[in-house]
Amino acid sequence: MVFKSCIGSGPKVHSQKNSPSGRPLASAPRRVSYKPANAKAIESGQFATARGHAFTRDDIQRARMIEAVMCDFAISRAEMLDDYGMDPAALGRTFQSVHAEFEGLVDVTPDGLFIPPAARALTRIIARSFDAYDLSK
Numbered sequence: 001m002v003f004k005s006c007i008g009s010g011p012k013v014h015s016q017k018n019s020p021s022g023r024p025l026a027s028a029p030r031r032v033s034y035k036p037a038n039a040k041a042i043e044s045g046q047f048a049t050a051r052g053h054a055f056t057r058d059d060i061q062r063a064r065m066i067e068a069v070m071c072d073f074a075i076s077r078a079e080m081l082d083d084y085g086m087d088p089a090a091l092g093r094t095f096q097s098v099h100a101e102f103e104g105l106v107d108v109t110p111d112g113l114f115i116p117p118a119a120r121a122l123t124r125i126i127a128r129s130f131d132a133y134d135l136s137k
Helices: 037-043 057-072 077-082 088-101 117-128
Strands: 004-007 012-018 024-026 074-076 107-109 112-114
Touching: 057 074, 057 077, 057 117, 074 077, 077 088, 077 112, 088 107, 088 112
Parallel strands: none
Antiparallel strands: 004 012, 012 024, 074 112, 107 112
16 A cells, blocks of 8 residues: 655655555655745736636626615616526516515515615615625525
């Protein structure tokens, strides 16, 4: 049976494996580069950081729904289908899920989802249900 292990740390790392007879066999040390990517970028004249986030289609759709709820207290079904290319069945499931979670506080109609004036104080809580990155779920 052959077992591998690593001895030490830092620029010189020795790997060791045992022969079938059980005696250790050491390989020659090898140099490992520990220079961080940001240091390499600076040395090559580039910025050390990367900016931005690659938004998925779902991110964009959810962002618009959150914006619409927060600003207009409503999400237009036609807008989400026509302008954001959302799947009608997925949109329907999303609306029904929010309606079930906040029964009596949101209205779902063929035109979309609406927050009536009496429930608008809870708009931020309702909007969180559209957030795919909400850590409280």
